[in-house]
Amino acid sequence: xxxxxxxxxxxxxxxxxxxxxxxxxxxxxxxxxxxxxxxxxxxxxxxxxxxxxxxxxxxxxxxxxxxxxxxxxxxxxxxxxxxxxxxxxxxxxxxxxxxxxxxxxxxxxxxxxxxxxxxxxxxxxxxxxxxxxxxxxxxxxxxxxxxxxxxxxxxxxxxxxxxxxxxxxxxxxxxxxxxxxxxxxxxxxxxxxxxxxxxxxxxxxxxxxx
Amino acid sequence: xxxxxxxxxxxxxxxxxxxxxxxxxxxxxxxxxxxxxxxxxxxxxxxxxxxxxxxxxxxxxxxxxxxxxxxxxxxxxxxxxxxxxxxxxxxxxxxxxxxxxxxxxxxxxxxxxxxxxxxxxxxxxxxxxxxxxxxxxxxxxxxxxxxxxxxxxxxxxxxxxxxxxxxxxxxxxxxxxxxxxxxxxxxxxxxxxxxxxxxxxxxxxxxxxxxxxxxxxxxxxxxxxxxxxxxxxxxxxxxxxxxxxxxxxxxxxxxxxxxxxxxxxxxxxxxxxxxxxxxxxxxxxxxxxxxxxxxxxxxxxxxxxxxxxxxxxxxxxxxxxxxxxxxxxxxxxxxxxxxxxxxxxxxxxxxxxxxxxxxxxxxxxxxxxxxxxxxxxxxxxxxxxxxxxxxxxxxxxxxxxxxxxxxxxxxxxxxxxxxxxxxxxxxxxxxxxxxxxxxxxxxxxxxxxxxxxxxxxxxxxxxxxxxxxxxxxxxxxxxxxxxxxxxxxxxxxxxxxxxxxxxxxxxxxxxxxxxxxxxxxxxxxxxxxxxxxxxxxxxxxxxxxxxxxxxxxxxxxxxxxxxxxxxxxxxx
Numbered sequence: 008x009x010x011x012x013x014x015x016x017x018x019x020x021x022x023x024x025x026x027x028x029x030x031x032x033x034x035x036x037x038x039x040x041x042x043x044x045x046x047x048x049x050x051x052x053x054x055x056x057x058x059x060x061x062x063x064x065x066x067x068x069x070x071x072x073x074x075x076x077x078x079x080x081x082x083x084x085x086x087x088x089x090x091x092x093x094x095x096x097x098x099x100x101x102x103x104x105x106x107x108x109x110x111x112x113x114x115x116x117x118x119x120x121x122x123x124x125x126x127x128x129x130x131x132x133x134x135x136x137x138x139x140x141x142x143x144x145x146x147x148x149x150x151x152x153x154x155x156x157x158x159x160x161x162x163x164x165x166x167x168x169x170x171x172x173x174x175x176x177x178x179x180x181x182x183x184x185x186x187x188x189x190x191x192x193x194x195x196x197x198x199x200x201x202x203x204x205x206x207x208x209x210x211x212x213x214x215x216x217x
Numbered sequence: 218x219x220x221x222x223x224x225x226x227x228x229x230x231x232x233x234x235x236x237x238x239x240x241x242x243x244x245x246x247x248x249x250x251x252x253x254x255x256x257x258x259x260x261x262x263x264x265x266x267x268x269x270x271x272x273x274x275x276x277x278x279x280x281x282x283x284x285x286x287x288x289x290x291x292x293x294x295x296x297x298x299x300x301x302x303x304x305x306x307x308x309x310x311x312x313x314x315x316x317x318x319x320x321x322x323x324x325x326x327x328x329x330x331x332x333x334x335x336x337x338x339x340x341x342x343x344x345x346x347x348x349x350x351x352x353x354x355x356x357x358x359x360x361x362x363x364x365x366x367x368x369x370x371x372x373x374x375x376x377x378x379x380x381x382x383x384x385x386x387x388x389x390x391x392x393x394x395x396x397x398x399x400x401x402x403x404x405x406x407x408x409x410x411x412x413x414x415x416x417x418x419x420x421x422x423x424x425x426x427x428x429x430x431x432x433x434x435x436x437x438x439x440x441x442x443x444x445x446x447x448x449x450x451x452x453x454x455x456x457x458x459x460x461x462x463x464x465x466x467x468x469x470x471x472x473x474x475x476x477x478x479x480x481x482x483x484x485x486x487x488x489x490x491x492x493x494x495x496x497x498x499x500x501x502x503x504x505x506x507x508x509x510x511x512x513x514x515x516x517x518x519x520x521x522x523x524x525x526x527x528x529x530x531x532x533x534x535x536x537x538x539x540x541x542x543x544x545x546x547x548x549x550x551x552x553x554x555x556x557x558x559x560x561x562x563x564x565x566x567x568x569x570x571x572x573x574x575x576x577x578x579x580x581x582x583x584x585x586x587x588x589x590x591x592x593x594x595x596x597x598x599x600x601x602x603x604x605x606x607x608x609x610x611x612x613x614x615x616x617x618x619x620x621x622x623x624x625x626x627x628x629x630x631x632x633x634x635x636x637x638x639x640x641x642x643x644x645x646x647x648x649x650x651x652x653x654x655x656x657x658x659x660x661x662x663x664x665x666x667x668x669x670x671x672x673x674x675x676x677x678x679x680x681x682x683x684x685x686x687x688x689x690x691x692x693x694x695x696x697x698x699x700x701x702x703x704x705x706x707x708x709x710x711x712x713x714x715x716x717x718x719x720x721x722x723x724x725x726x727x728x729x730x731x732x733x734x735x736x737x738x739x740x741x742x743x744x745x746x747x748x749x750x751x752x753x754x755x756x757x758x759x760x761x762x763x764x765x766x767x768x769x770x771x772x773x774x775x776x777x778x779x780x781x782x783x784x785x786x787x788x789x
Contacts (some may be wrong), residue, residue, distance in 0.1 A: 069501075071290070084587075085292035085621075086294075086295055086296065087291065087295050087296045087701070088292070088294070088510070088621055088652075088676070089560060089563050089592060089617055089619050089621075090294045090617060090674075090676075091294070091559065091560065091563050092293050092294070092351070092377060093293075093295070094405065095509070095510070095559055095563075096378050098510055098511075098512050098535065098559070098561060102278060102513075124458040124459050124460050124489050125460050127457075127460060128460055147351075
């Protein structure tokens with residue numbers, strides 16, 4: 008009484024759709040396809056990209072952070088497959104790419120904030136990237152660089168609330184978490200906003216954009 | 218033998234450490250049973266529902282160290298609903314009431330509550346060791362209670378638990394008088410810890426041998442902690458992120474050079490690969506290395522690291538090491554016994570970095586390998602046959618092809634012959650997990666050859682009931698069988714119902730078993746609990762015996778249906 012498994016067709020395309028190659032189907036002896044038993048490909052959860060609509064739908068593999076141009080996964084997901092514990096699912100390389108705009112530059116760049124461990128590393132890398140645009144460094148970190156005389160740009164970023172903030176106020180990790188994009192702002196626009204390296208920020212009559 | 222005084226018997230039995238030996242001894246005669254009963258201190262309960270706390274205490278009144286396991290293994294992969302069961306509170310409560318002198322508690326896949334931890338901490342004066350693996354249901358408040366009240370605590374080991382972090386000061390709850398810690402592992406906690414409290418704790422525990430930090434502990438704190446604990450043998454770093462061009466990093470380098478005792482490393486929960494060279498001096502002494510939680514280390518950097526690890530016996534790593542990297546492991550790590558290769562991108566586009574080539578290289582290079590967990594893109598029969606020939610000593614062999622029904626990519630054949638070679642060659646194989654395209658034939662081989670097999674995991678495999686029957690008939694030592702999405706039905710389930718009393722448990726989900734079949738089984742076997750788990754259907758249980766059962770979990774038990782089953786679990 009147990010249903011027999013219909014064998015998959017012997018031809019197989021060499022590349023590409025593994026699912027069709029190895030699709031298992033079930034039916035009573037003599038039946039070709041259909042059958043109540045789900046094969047591997049039938050079990051896939053087709054709602055990968057949307058919000059999880061069942062409690063136990065598998066987790067989307069990407070989070071929303073690095074929003075654009077992720078290729079859709081070639082496989083959709085099955086509950087509990089591959090058999091990895093939840094704690095391992097997000098071990099894939101975490102990356103957070105954000106756009107970097109420099110006032111006056113003809114095009115934007117992107118950097119992966121997860122590549123850096125500190126503001127110093129990030130700004131150093133930005134300096135390399137935009138080597139013709141020296142970046143004023145006012146940060147009061149252990150490895151203090153003297154503010155570059157005559158430098159033109161202040162690093163600012165847009166946070167999750169949509170506000171434009173000065174880079175450097177909050178701990179590094181908090182910054183990575185909240186940063187959506189970077190803008191190297193011409194200093195001339197930033198008059199009255201930039202704190203000096205070792206001075207506390209005194210309130211001035213100028214309003215901050217924070 | 219009856220002429221020996223009990224003390225002598227007891228002294229002899231002290232040399233028996235294995236549960237099975239002690240169980241055997243209990244069966245010899247009444248006086249041996251009695252002596253063994255009163256001298257058994259370590260008890261292992263593989264299924265917390267197979268026995269009740271009260272009966273356990275009656276049977277072994279002097280228990281001091283208890284291991285309990287709860288949920289079925291597939292719970293790790295979200296196949297078991299969240300509140301299925303496995304509560305430890307009744308056990309703690311019963312032992313507290315009976316004044317058991319509990320000293321060690323080891324739990325796996327159980328639900329632990331803060332109340333339970335608080336009761337534990339208050340009730341057992343000599344409590345020394347708490348190990349929680351894949352548990353859930355508690356917060357850091359529960360940990361605070363343990364820290365504050367267990368005056369002789371030696372071991373607090375939290376592995377892969379779901380802990381709600383209340384951002385309290387649980388580490389600060391270790392009193393200044395606590396100096397007995399030997400092992401502290403809080404790597405799975407997600408929240409901040411009080412670094413000062415941590416450093417002071419480490420400073421006052423001179424016997425601390427094992428320390429695993431969580432991600433919130435930065436590299437500079439790691440350096441200070443290592444200065445306080447140069448005697449450490451097992452280290453799990455927290456965050457391993459820093460700018461290598463700094464004094465902190467240089468200090469770390471020289472600190473690591475002083476840590477001559479470290480034999481095991483793990484952690485690297487976030488990594489700056491440029492900082493890895495600091496651990497090279499330690500690598501030459503390492504026997505165990507776990508980089509499986511370390512994101513973003515390129516294969517080349519891993520290879521550079523591996524070159525230093527000539528004494529490695531256990532390696533857990535991500536598949537970004539690649540086949541090439543596994544080749545380096547094969548030529549460097551000649552003492553390797555256990556290898557686990559995890560997928561760095563489990564759901565990603567099919568670019569998993571390892572294939573059968575890496576595994577074959579390992580089999581040539583590491584003859585001592587006996588335990589394997591390998592996630593890969595593909596495998597060929599030829600490769601498995603080669604691996605079987607090179608490594609006949611496997612005791613654990615778990616292969617997971619990410620595309621679960623993938624055939625041999627070269628021959629397009631099922632992988633029956635490959636796995637068949639493994640079971641035929643590895644006469645001591647105790648645990649096996651299969652994947653790939655598999656027919657009934659592989660189960661024929663398993664039934665024929667896998668004489669020592671105790672645990673078998675099957676997914677998307679087989680053609681008919683015959684497959685499952687081959688296994689049930691052939692594997693005499695089978696204890697745990699877990700099957701998902703395979704065409705095994707009532708005939709396979711019911712042909713030999715007595716078999717299930719020789720096993721711990723059977724899990725079948727998305728198979729062909731019907732409600733009627735389960736009912737027949739439950740009726741024939743009163744000492745088996747047959748649980749039907751039905752989360753989604755609104756169906757009323759019992760109306761249509763022909764209905765397929767989505768999830769069935771059956772296990773032998775001495776205490777009948779459990780009383781804490783949630784509404785979606787029906788014990789037939």
